[in-house]
Amino acid sequence: MRNPPTRLLLGPGPSPCYPQALDALAQPPVGHMDPYFLRAMDDLSAGLRKLFGTNNELTFAASGTGSAGMEMVLTNLVSPGDRVLVFAHGVFGGRMAELAQRLGGKVKIVSQEWGRPFEQATIISEVEDFRPAVTCLVHAETSTGVLQDLSHIGETIQNAGGLFVLDCVTSLGGLELKLDQWQVDAAFSGSQKCLSCPPGLAPVTFSSRAMAKRRSRMQAISSWYLDVELLSNYWGGDRAYHHTAPVNMVMALLASVEAVLEEGLVECFSRHKRTYHYMREMMGQRKLQFFVENESHRLPMLNTIRVDSKIDEKAHRQRLLEEFGIEVGGGLGPLAGQVWRVGLMGNGARESSVDALFQAWDALRL
Amino acid sequence: MRNPPTRLLLGPGPSPCYPQALDALAQPPVGHMDPYFLRAMDDLSAGLRKLFGTNNELTFAASGTGSAGMEMVLTNLVSPGDRVLVFAHGVFGGRMAELAQRLGGKVKIVSQEWGRPFEQATIISEVEDFRPAVTCLVHAETSTGVLQDLSHIGETIQNAGGLFVLDCVTSLGGLELKLDQWQVDAAFSGSQKCLSCPPGLAPVTFSSRAMAKRRSRMQAISSWYLDVELLSNYWGGDRAYHHTAPVNMVMALLASVEAVLEEGLVECFSRHKRTYHYMREMMGQRKLQFFVENESHRLPMLNTIRVDSKIDEKAHRQRLLEEFGIEVGGGLGPLAGQVWRVGLMGNGARESSVDALFQAWDALRL
Numbered sequence: 242m243r244n245p246p247t248r249l250l251l252g253p254g255p256s257p258c259y260p261q262a263l264d265a266l267a268q269p270p271v272g273h274m275d276p277y278f279l280r281a282m283d284d285l286s287a288g289l290r291k292l293f294g295t296n297n298e299l300t301f302a303a304s305g306t307g308s309a310g311m312e313m314v315l316t317n318l319v320s321p322g323d324r325v326l327v328f329a330h331g332v333f334g335g336r337m338a339e340l341a342q343r344l345g346g347k348v349k350i351v352s353q354e355w356g357r358p359f360e361q362a363t364i365i366s367e368v369e370d371f372r373p374a375v376t377c378l379v380h381a382e383t384s385t386g387v388l389q390d391l392s393h394i395g396e397t398i399q400n401a402g403g404l405f406v407l408d409c410v411t412s413l414g415g416l417e418l419k420l421d422q423w424q425v426d427a428a429f430s431g432s433q434k435c436l437s438c439p440p441g442l443a444p445v446t447f448s449s450r451a452m453a454k455r456r457s458r459m460q461a462i463s464s465w466y467l468d469v470e471l472l473s474n475y476w477g478g479d480r481a482y483h484h485t486a487p488v489n490m491v492m493a494l495l496a497s498v499e500a501v502l503e504e505g506l507v508e509c510f511s512r513h514k515r516t517y518h519y520m521r522e523m524m525g526q527r528k529l530q531f532f533v534e535n536e537s538h539r540l541p542m543l544n545t546i547r548v549d550s551k552i553d554e555k556a557h558r559q560r561l562l563e564e565f566g567i568e569v570g571g572g573l574g575p576l577a578g579q580v581w582r583v584g585l586m587g588n589g590a591r592e593s594s595v596d597a598l599f600q601a602w603d604a605l606r607l
Numbered sequence: 608m609r610n611p612p613t614r615l616l617l618g619p620g621p622s623p624c625y626p627q628a629l630d631a632l633a634q635p636p637v638g639h640m641d642p643y644f645l646r647a648m649d650d651l652s653a654g655l656r657k658l659f660g661t662n663n664e665l666t667f668a669a670s671g672t673g674s675a676g677m678e679m680v681l682t683n684l685v686s687p688g689d690r691v692l693v694f695a696h697g698v699f700g701g702r703m704a705e706l707a708q709r710l711g712g713k714v715k716i717v718s719q720e721w722g723r724p725f726e727q728a729t730i731i732s733e734v735e736d737f738r739p740a741v742t743c744l745v746h747a748e749t750s751t752g753v754l755q756d757l758s759h760i761g762e763t764i765q766n767a768g769g770l771f772v773l774d775c776v777t778s779l780g781g782l783e784l785k786l787d788q789w790q791v792d793a794a795f796s797g798s799q800k801c802l803s804c805p806p807g808l809a810p811v812t813f814s815s816r817a818m819a820k821r822r823s824r825m826q827a828i829s830s831w832y833l834d835v836e837l838l839s840n841y842w843g844g845d846r847a848y849h850h851t852a853p854v855n856m857v858m859a860l861l862a863s864v865e866a867v868l869e870e871g872l873v874e875c876f877s878r879h880k881r882t883y884h885y886m887r888e889m890m891g892q893r894k895l896q897f898f899v900e901n902e903s904h905r906l907p908m909l910n911t912i913r914v915d916s917k918i919d920e921k922a923h924r925q926r927l928l929e930e931f932g933i934e935v936g937g938g939l940g941p942l943a944g945q946v947w948r949v950g951l952m953g954n955g956a957r958e959s960s961v962d963a964l965f966q967a968w969d970a971l972r973l
Binding site: 276277463483 | 609612618620621624629630631633634635639647672674675682708709711797799807830854858862934939
């Protein structure tokens with residue numbers, strides 16, 4: 242067998258896995274229609290509802306990575322000609338805009354300087370003005386490390402007659418989500434961030450309002466694989482075979498979700514916060530600066546550090562990986578060469594991760 | 608940790624995994640841009656080329672199950688308005704037709720009685736008549752157990768100016784494939800059949816003719832996740848980040864492919880055949896009949912057995928699962944209640960699998 246190198250994954254995901262997830266992954270699979278597996282699917286849905294803060298019946302794991310979750314949500318909810326309002330302050334808002342355009346949506350992109358969230362008042366006024374069928378927002382922008390407040394915008398979106406779509410890829414399992422209270426209609430995430438399961442599944446949830454819109458569509462959606470109407474009959478309903486579910490990954494994600502729930506959501510979120518505080522302290526000692534200036538705008542699980550633009554940051558990341566086995570992320574798009582992205586997610590949100598990083602940092606004289 | 612029940616998977620997939628695949632799956636992941644992982648991706652592409660019988664540069668694993676592979680191929684190659692000719696003699700041909708319709712193709716379905724393949728002369732004459740942009744065929748129909756001959760049709764499809772798409776979900780790794788010789792332009796498979804890896808990945812391959820058509824499309828394709836043009840820059844090219852690859856599953860699939868190559872393709876295919884012969888013998892002793900009457904039309908890895916329509920076959924399958932831990936598949940669509948589908952795939956293609964099945968069969972007095 243190949244012996245993969247040992248890595249401490251402190252990039253933007255995948256994160257260091259919970260051992261329970263890897264153990265579950267290694268079990269010989271059962272069939273995708275096995276009663277044991279169908280019960281596990283129910284347990285996973287129930288667990289994901291707690292993490293998402295929703296009672297949505299249709300809450301499950303899409304058989305693809307986080308981007309497949311994004312695509313499942315938009316493919317089902319954006320009809321050709323729909324007005325789609327996308328708030329973009331990083332790569333992933335931009336990705337939603339591109340996808341909505343591919344789906345035939347009339348897309349308006351509202352941009353914001355990278356490193357800052359949108360004011361909720363701005364969002365409200367844009368929604369009232371554009372009256373979109375679908376409004377897309379990123380809760381935790383993985384490309385910048387910015388947390389977006391969104392507690393007060395759901396009512397406006399709903400009053401304007403549209404659906405509220407939220408990207409929770411990096412926040413699920415690391416920050417409290419209250420999708421029902423926030424009146425979010427559909428959201429997606431990934432298995433490999435704060436859930437510390439390997440990449441390959443996308444938790445998704447659809448409100449009854451979202452499903453009503455999906456079911457009222459006259460035109461078939463372009464995707465069969467991601468058709469949530471078909472999938473709702475496999476994850477619920479009469480358990481009709483759709484596709485062969487990725488059994489081992491589903492069992493692993495269930496183990497991860499159970500690990501989070503066993504720790505307790507309050508403690509898990511608090512651990513992410515404490516680790517961020519420790520990170521900030523270690524950065525302060527080295528006079529390092531966050532890219533996100535305002536502390537209240539920072540994600541605890543994804544820390545964006547400004548790097549000296551005179552150094553070859555790529556070469557240093559490579560040394561960090563090869564000599565110390567530590568992975569951190571570089572900047573995406575306009576932030577390439579400007580920042581490092583340090584993920585302290587899920588099982589990686591530990592002071593020991595921060596210590597390991599800065600021991601290597603100091604040894605490399607960064 | 609949960610203790611999943613032990614199952615002998617003799618249904619239409621997932622199949623019993625190679626231990627090497629499960630070992631690889633359970634390793635803590637490395638990052639999706641880690642040089643170690645990028646090399647493993649190359650090795651996987653090289654191995655899949657051998658199994659597909661192709662030199663296609665763009666040969667890789669799509670981040671979804673077999674149906675995602677089907678969707679990746681058709682989404683990229685079927686433009687709205689394209690004439691698409693689908694030969695359907697089971698569920699999976701029908702699925703390709705439905706998907707091509709969703710994509711805006713002008714679809715002509717040529718049907719055939721379930722349980723028989725198409726005559727190649729029929730295919731050739733239909734192609735010459737319809738002159739399709741895309742011709743879709745199923746090599747190994749998992750819903751019926753029928754093997755489709757296709758050695759002589761590629762030239763006609765190409766001469767008519769179209770692309771040849773082949774569903775190899777159940778044949779890859781269990782039957783010799785010669786995609787280049789057969790002039791197939793794009794094909795897809797699944798990880799959980801004869802490759803005996805857990806479900807979750809879809810091996811795919813695209814010829815340079817297929818990619819030329821993809822690249823000449825004026826309109827963006829509706830999917831971002833499955834856009835093979837973007838993916839070609841991650842699996843090759845400049846290794847640009849697209850989505851977070853399912854690292855553990857990719858490593859597991861590589862382990863499976865290496866297990867097949869280590870055994871040797873000739874021996875592996877021959878083992879599938881020998882196991883089928885043993886199955887036929889055991890069935891004969893019990894006066895059981897194959898649904899596929901003509902022996903030369905039968906898939907070695909997927910045996911469809913007629914069941915007595917007076918018995919409650921579903922209850923018997925349930926007992927087989929619960930009392931003996933053996934999974935077999937029921938019939939799909941019009942074959943529901945009429946047949947059992949017994950998969951002898953990959954690591955499950957062993958005489959011991961057949962023995963276990965018929966010991967239970969006899970004990971249940973079926």
